[in-house]
Amino acid sequence: MTLAEWATYKLRAARTLGRMARWLSNWREVWSAYRAARPMPPLRFRSGLVLHHGPDDSPVALLHEIFGEGHYTRHVGGRLEGVMIDLGANIGAVTVDWARRSRNLRVHAYEPNPSTNGVLRRNVEANGLGACVTVHDEAVGRAAGELGLWTNINSMAVTGYGESPPMPGAVRANVPLIDLNEVVARAGGGPVALLKMDIEGAEADALEGATPATLARITRVILEYHDVRCPGAARRCRTVLERAGFRCRVRRLNAENGLIYARR
Numbered sequence: 001m002t003l004a005e006w007a008t009y010k011l012r013a014a015r016t017l018g019r020m021a022r023w024l025s026n027w028r029e030v031w032s033a034y035r036a037a038r039p040m041p042p043l044r045f046r047s048g049l050v051l052h053h054g055p056d057d058s059p060v061a062l063l064h065e066i067f068g069e070g071h072y073t074r075h076v077g078g079r080l081e082g083v084m085i086d087l088g089a090n091i092g093a094v095t096v097d098w099a100r101r102s103r104n105l106r107v108h109a110y111e112p113n114p115s116t117n118g119v120l121r122r123n124v125e126a127n128g129l130g131a132c133v134t135v136h137d138e139a140v141g142r143a144a145g146e147l148g149l150w151t152n153i154n155s156m157a158v159t160g161y162g163e164s165p166p167m168p169g170a171v172r173a174n175v176p177l178i179d180l181n182e183v184v185a186r187a188g189g190g191p192v193a194l195l196k197m198d199i200e201g202a203e204a205d206a207l208e209g210a211t212p213a214t215l216a217r218i219t220r221v222i223l224e225y226h227d228v229r230c231p232g233a234a235r236r237c238r239t240v241l242e243r244a245g246f247r248c249r250v251r252r253l254n255a256e257n258g259l260i261y262a263r264r
């Protein structure tokens with residue numbers, strides 16, 4: 001390891017420790033397990049939120065992205081009321097965070113990976129949010145049908161895009177697929193206060209499959225684009241959103257991934 005690599009490693013470790021200490025009441029237990037590469041206990045937040053996770057999940061990455069970096073709270077302002085849709089809910093970090101902070105919010109959370117969906121449901125119940133969160137097990141794309149999902153890998157890398165496995169050991173599993181029109185209709189037909197999308201390459205297809213009437217019912221969108229999974233996804237998403245009357249702000253995370261914040 002070079003001196004520069006060592007310094008980067010130490011900086012990242014210090015940032016992780018700092019965020020654990022800031023956000024978690026059991027940060028000592030979590031940090032000890034993390035440093036020793038042992039299975040970590042559930043993340044217990046100082047706010048009272050608890051986040052269970054499984055062997056294929058990445059709770060520390062979620063701590064950084066959702067709580068440390070605030071990927072899905074930036075540029076929203078205040079609390080949300082009404083309906084939120086969480087596409088690619090994973091184990092529920094965004095869902096339970098928003099549902100706990102905005103008690104007048106009804107969340108529809110979609111997670112197609114069966115094992116991850118089970119952890120999502122556990123977190124909804126563990127945080128007492130069963131009355132305001134509805135969990136769905138479909139993938140969302142351009143049109144209804146079936147999707148071959150690469151599973152049996154890190155849950156944050158599960159995708160239906162790519163002919164070759166994204167990681168060693170990945171296994172194809174067929175899951176039900178619906179479109180964004182059905183998602184919004186199920187949520188009551190609008191208005192939708194926030195549409196969050198982190199669907200590993202399907203974001204452009206999902207938006208392009210939505211009718212103008214569906215898009216008109218959405219007030220805000222926060223999505224992660226994955227040009228690495230679907231080349232041109234960021235450009236295609238912005239085109240759909242801007243044509244539908246949204247103002248877009250792009251935050252690049254790296255050369256091929258980033259976030260789009262869109263609002264009317």
